[in-house]
Amino acid sequence: MNSGNQTTATLSNGRSASTTNLGFLWLLPAEIQVLELLLALSMFVTLHALRQSKRQGLAVWPFVGMLPSLILGLRHDMYEWITGVLDGLGGTFIFRGPWFTNLQCVVTADPRNLEHLLKTKFSNFPKGGYFRSTVRDLLGDGIFSADDEVWRRQRKIASLEFHSAEFRSMTVRSLYELVHSRLLPVLESAHNNRTPIDLQDLLLRLTFDNVCMIAFGVDPGCLSPGLPEIPFARAFEDATEATIIRFVTPTAIWKALRFLDLGNERRLKRSLKRVDEFAYEVIRTRKKELSLESGDDKKPARSDLLTVFMRVKDDDGTAFSDGFLRDVCVNFILAGRDTSSVALAWFFWLLNRYPEVEDRILGELRKILEERGYNGEGVEGEKDLVFKPEEVKRMEYLQAALSEALRLYPSVPVDHKEVVEDDVFPDGTVLKKGTKVLYAIYSMGRMESIWGTDCRDYKPERWLRDGRFMSESAYKFAAFNGGPRLCLGKDFAYYQMKFAAASILYRYHVKVVENHPVAPKLALTMYMKHGLKVTLSRRNDTKLLK
């Protein structure tokens, strides 16, 4: 039966199919005109989009802007996709999202722009209101989300603490405990049982326990025997993931879901409740402990951040509220929890691909240990060899190898700022008030214009001058951010990574399981999507002696 412009045919396989061939013959002249108009319009739109793509790097479609290209990029490796676009456009491009959304931003990988953004015009590029309102439920007024005076005050207090001798000895002590009493026994048991382990998971547990000791002065025990699931760690993980989902959800929608207590917002609310219960319990207990402390107490003074912030008083003698103390701790946990562990996971993966780098690290360890009387089988009188802080400091090649891993796989692959007043980047990009700026740290590590033609090679040597480690400009190597908001935990993170890496490499050769898929996960932190499955073989001591 014909219905208007359709004919029905029977296919040779007996099935019936609708066809539209010559269907336009049934159209009225007015309908043909509309069809012609639509055809012309779509040709115009396509040509316009293609012309724009020549000028702007990506096709710009009506209504949806560059979203189709973004979706295509998301289907493959998002970071490589951004790198390709930036490379083709000299280091900066403007992303135009769908109309009426907040997905418009400037993306840059140009070191001159980073210096302008992070240092020269620092006050014109805060984290901004959009970021703060999105993360507010999790981070409150903590250092990570705060700007201006609220940020400055926390930075000052925490900075004094991070550079104090007490803090250093606390971090050395806590890391020694975690590596020697927890991590190494787990590795030894995996070695004895010949079972593959997820090294990334173990390292994440290590740094979570470590940063909780620094922030709260409490050890949650994620790396305890049996690798238990710790409710606080689980709740923290869930709350972070649910907060990140807000960034890819239109603001009105997540706010509506929050109001209705549905979906992702329900999950966020529940996990936050558990995070808060834990935090407020620690705060209550610590307050009690401190109030019972007498001045002549022989116990060493606590130097965790919670205690330090509890002791601070305003000019009028007012202490910080419990809510603010909770924000301080949660922010430090977020800042220091996964960054070093994912960097270490990429580092161990790179060592598998570049065994000559592992050999050079072992050579460096051997040299350092020989000064302690290392004889090829160990150091006399030291059954469980522990690297001393001054030895860790002298591991210059290891520091270069870790920096090189961070250059190629920065723990924070993309970071962002917001423009307060109209401005212009040194490369000429015009920035309107309220624009969001993303700086693509991952892409910067892969720019020939910054690192030369061998930018994609893993070459720790590029960090050495006469055998000594030389750091790079923070605007070229932005893995730790730069300017006044330079990562506060940078020195500690290097110590932590060097101590853990040296302690493992001295004892084991870490081999990535064959065909284990390795790819970055799309998240605020550069996790390995499938973890890092490895097997361990005990180090043949002669290898260290080579």
Ligand code: HEM
């Ligand atoms: C390899 C390890 C690490 C890397 C690559 C790293 C990287 C970064 C980056 C990129 C930022 C800037 C984030 C932003 O403002 O959006 C940052 C900030 C920060 N980091 Fe780290 N981080 C590491 C380890 C740590 C550790 C272990 C701690 C603490 C124990 C820490 C504490 C902080 C703090 C407090 C800030 C905020 C500074 C401010 O806004 O003034 N980081 N870090």
